[in-house]
Amino acid sequence: MKKMCTSKLLSRDTKKKLYIAYLRPIVMYGCETWSTTQGDKNKLLTFERKILRKIYGPILNPNTGEYERRKNTDLHSLFNTTNLKDFLKSKRLEWAGHVWRAEGRLIRQVLVNKSNKKRPVGRPRQRWLDRVKDDLKTLRNGASIEGAEDREGWGALVEAAKRLNGTFKLYHVSIANFDRYKKGKTAGKDGIYTEFLHHLGSKTIIWVTDVLFQIFCSGKSPKLWKELVVVAILKSDKSTDSPKSYRPISLLSLILKLMERFILKRISPIIEKAIPSYQRGSKHSRDCCEQVAALTSHIEKCFNDCRKAGAAFLLTSISPW
Numbered sequence: 001m002k003k004m005c006t007s008k009l010l011s012r013d014t015k016k017k018l019y020i021a022y023l024r025p026i027v028m029y030g031c032e033t034w035s036t037t038q039g040d041k042n043k044l045l046t047f048e049r050k051i052l053r054k055i056y057g058p059i060l061n062p063n064t065g066e067y068e069r070r071k072n073t074d075l076h077s078l079f080n081t082t083n084l085k086d087f088l089k090s091k092r093l094e095w096a097g098h099v100w101r102a103e104g105r106l107i108r109q110v111l112v113n114k115s116n117k118k119r120p121v122g123r124p125r126q127r128w129l130d131r132v133k134d135d136l137k138t139l140r141n142g143a144s145i146e147g148a149e150d151r152e153g154w155g156a157l158v159e160a161a162k163r164l165n166g167t168f169k170l171y172h173v174s175i176a177n178f179d180r181y182k183k184g185k186t187a188g189k190d191g192i193y194t195e196f197l198h199h200l201g202s203k204t205i206i207w208v209t210d211v212l213f214q215i216f217c218s219g220k221s222p223k224l225w226k227e228l229v230v231v232a233i234l235k236s237d238k239s240t241d242s243p244k245s246y247r248p249i250s251l252l253s254l255i256l257k258l259m260e261r262f263i264l265k266r267i268s269p270i271i272e273k274a275i276p277s278y279q280r281g282s283k284h285s286r287d288c289c290e291q292v293a294a295l296t297s298h299i300e301k302c303f304n305d306c307r308k309a310g311a312a313f314l315l316t317s318i319s320p321w
Contacts, residue, residue, distance in 0.1 A: 005054035015055040020081065023051065031088045032095035035128040039086075046083040052079055082162040089135045090161035096132045097148035130282070135161065156203045186231070188253035190224045197254065212259055225256045 001023055005015055027047070028182045034040070052075045058067040059074065077084075082090070102108040111129065129145075136143040141305055187193045212264070215221055229251040238245030295311060302309035 002054065005051065006057075012055060016081070019051055021257050024084070028084065028087060028091070030031065032091045033128065034088065034092070035126055035131050037126065039185050041085045041088070044088065045178070048084045049075055056307075086162045089138075092128075092132060093135055093161055094158045096145055097151075097154045099306065100145050100148040101151075105245075153201070153203075156201075160205070160209075185254075188249055188251045188256070189227045189229055190222075190253045190255070192254050194254060208255075212255075212262065215259065216263070221256075225253050225269075277301070 001018075004010060004018060007015075010018075027044075037127045049072060053070055056070060056075065056078050059070050060066075061068050070078075082261075099107050099111050132145060136145070136157070139160055143157065147157075168315050183198065231249045231251060232246040233249055234240060235245055235247055299309045
């Protein structure tokens with residue numbers, strides 16, 4: 001298999017298909033019954049990255065002229081398929097549905113019955129059912145194994161566990177995100193209210209995920225997202241005759257705001273690393289007061305060391321008041 005992955009006679013797509021059809025089933029044989037820890041999942045991902053680096057090879061650095069090892073993010077975007085971690089999750093949920101629907105059979109009794117023996121001293125080990133519950137939490141709030149009775153809904157969860165593992169996970173489009181939108185809010189130009197988002201089913205959430213993923217990849221947003229509704233709200237204790245008494249509010253599409261959250265969630269870790277440590281703007285948990293304190297501390301230090309301290313201030317906007 002190593003010779004096939006490094007062979008120049010085979011294309012990358014062929015090597016990828018060989019890995020998915022031949023090597024991955026061998027590695028993941030019986031994974032439906034695994035009770036994995038985070039360490040086990042990391043080992044699986046490490047193994048997969050080793051195979052992908054053999055398939056895609058190194059990358060040429062134009063600055064140094066030397067070949068370098070591909071980064072994990074590059075491998076993820078090139079592979080663009082369900083990784084072993086999400087594949088394991090989907091197979092485990094698929095098997096959990098079969099077990100729960102096996103009413104009156106031995107596998108169902110093993111799952112629901114409890115042992116009468118005393119537990120050993122120490123922290124109890126994670127059970128297979130605990131892993132299933134954790135998998136369901138990452139997909140949808142309130143989901144439980146009892147939902148396996150609905151074959152169609154359970155199948156949608158299984159499919160969601162292994163889809164769009166790269167750009168958008170279904171967890172990012174879950175009800176947990178929709179709960180942040182308060183009910184009773186006015187809709188944008190598209191007429192989609194927050195109540196619609198709160199009552200989406202599993203299939204619709206997957207469809208929304210697919211649509212946002214296609215928009216992200218194509219770089220083309222719907223025309224309605226570029227239009228807004230401006231509403232003038234009268235300020236308290238102000239005269240209705242003066243235009244200055246009104247506060248304008250722009251109503252944008254809620255789906256657009258959801259899309260912005262996903263993109264921000266993806267780029268925030270990259271931005272945090274790229275921004276210098278001395279910069280406070282556009283950083284999480286950093287404000288103007290902290291920057292002023294840092295500047296004051298720098299000036300005092302230069303004064304004590306008998307050195308000069310310089311600062312440049314850029315005024316970007318001027319308020320008429």
